[in-house]
Amino acid sequence: MSVDFGDGPLRAPVGEPTAQPTPTRRPWRCLGIDVGGTKIAAGLLDEGGRFEELEILPTRRGDGGANLTTLRDLIRAAPAGLSAIGVSVRTLLDPAGALRDPRGVLGWRGVNLARELSVDGAEVTVSRDVECGAVAEVQYGAGRGMSDALYVTIGTGISHCLVKCGVPLSGAHGAASSGQAPPARCTRRHCEAQSVEQICSGPALASEHAGGEAQDASDVITAAEAGEPRAVEIISHAGWHLGAYLATLMLTLDPEIVVIGGGLGTHASTYRERAIGVARRLGFAGLLGEVPIVPASLGDGSAWIGAAHIAATRLVDSAESRATRRNRVLRPGPSEESR
Ligand SMILES: [Zn+2]
Known part of the structure; x- marks a missing residue:
């Protein structure tokens, strides 16, 4: 795979101390990869907002080496001329870029994925899945055109992300997106869960219904829709x-x-509408009562689409800041006579 950053020559000609225009960029085209708990999906996103899913492969639970090989294979198989690569992961990153992966699902605890994948010269940006999903929905999906959009994901886990002017806000420690927040006090007896996720995630619903550990909530949802008390x-x-x-x-x-x-x-x-009804009753008055609460529209592809978009944004920002820096350095200061 060749990597084409497409932002033209950034080195200023010697002896021309005048501000230079930002070089003309070629439209970007990025590869996005979503590494989930059960599957790894990849696709292409271009600057015109067109996206195309390329491949879906299984995640090898706990086998970091095999998962890394899968990602490298996907990158090698991608079309030539990519601008950058974005990877979405379902775990926090530490400040140095190493994955936390506390449950060892991906086998990447402490691994700096961007560094591992950059060996072939590619520009790789690794982001958290909720941030990728949020950015994708705001740029291309149900939140399109909104400058303050809150994305909440409800599935195997619960998390959220506010996207402000296109930028996902993850907080100082990345914890702003966590569904580990303590639950509100309800009227049910013996409700002693420690977090919203322990009550509301798919495995939580499935386990309560099954009376033991379970992962898939489709049975309890179907039973509730059929009226099982x-x-x-x-x-x-x-x-x-x-x-x-x-x-x-x-x-x-x-x-x-x-x-x-x-x-x-x-x-x-049914579950989503119950939550929306409660939210409107508990929390809203005046202006907030009109805030739309809508389902996501991009489906399973949102994480790799968002990962590719975040990688492209970083690439463009980096090219523009290089041009700005160069102009600042080259801009002539006041002459000796004018001081
Ligand atoms: Zn409760």
Whole structure:
């Protein structure tokens, strides 16, 4: 694979101390890769907003070497002339860029993925999945055109991200997106979960319904929609907590729109509508009552689309800041006579 940064020569000609225009860029085209818990998906995104999924491969649980090989193979198989590569991962990164991967799902604990993948000369940007999904929905999906959009993902985990003027805000420690927030106090007896995620995620719903550890919430959702009393109670209770979480986020962050993504958030409309109803009742008055709360529209591809977009943004910002720096250095100062 060849990497083409397409931003023209940035070195200023010697002896010409005048401000230079920003070099004309060629339109970018980036590869996005989403590394999820069960699958690794890759696709292309170009500057015109066109995206195309290329391939989906299985994630090897806990096998970091095999997962790294999969990513390298996807990069090598990508079309030539890419501007940059963005990778979405479902874990926090430490300040030096190493993945935390606390449960060892990817086998990449402590691995600096950008450095590992940059060996072939590619510009690689690694971002957290919720930030990628949020950016994709704001740029190309349900939140398009909004300058303050809150993205909330509900699936295997719960997390959120505010995108302000196109930039995902992750906070000083990356913890601003975490669904580990303590739950609001409800009226149910014996509700002692420590986090919103422990009540509202897919595995939490599935485990409560199954009476033991389970991952897939589709059974409890189907049963609730068919009116099974226990399933209805589980969805009603978790939906209340999800609504309280949404209300808290909206009153804190005051977004223009809320986009709800993730497998459960997008497809389990009964659960999502229960949460939206509670959020509107608990938290909203006046202006906030009009804030649209809508399902995500990009589906499973949002993470790799967002990863590619973030990589492109970094590339463009970097080229523009290099040009600005060069102009600042070359701009002539006041002459000796004028001082
Ligand atoms: Zn509760």
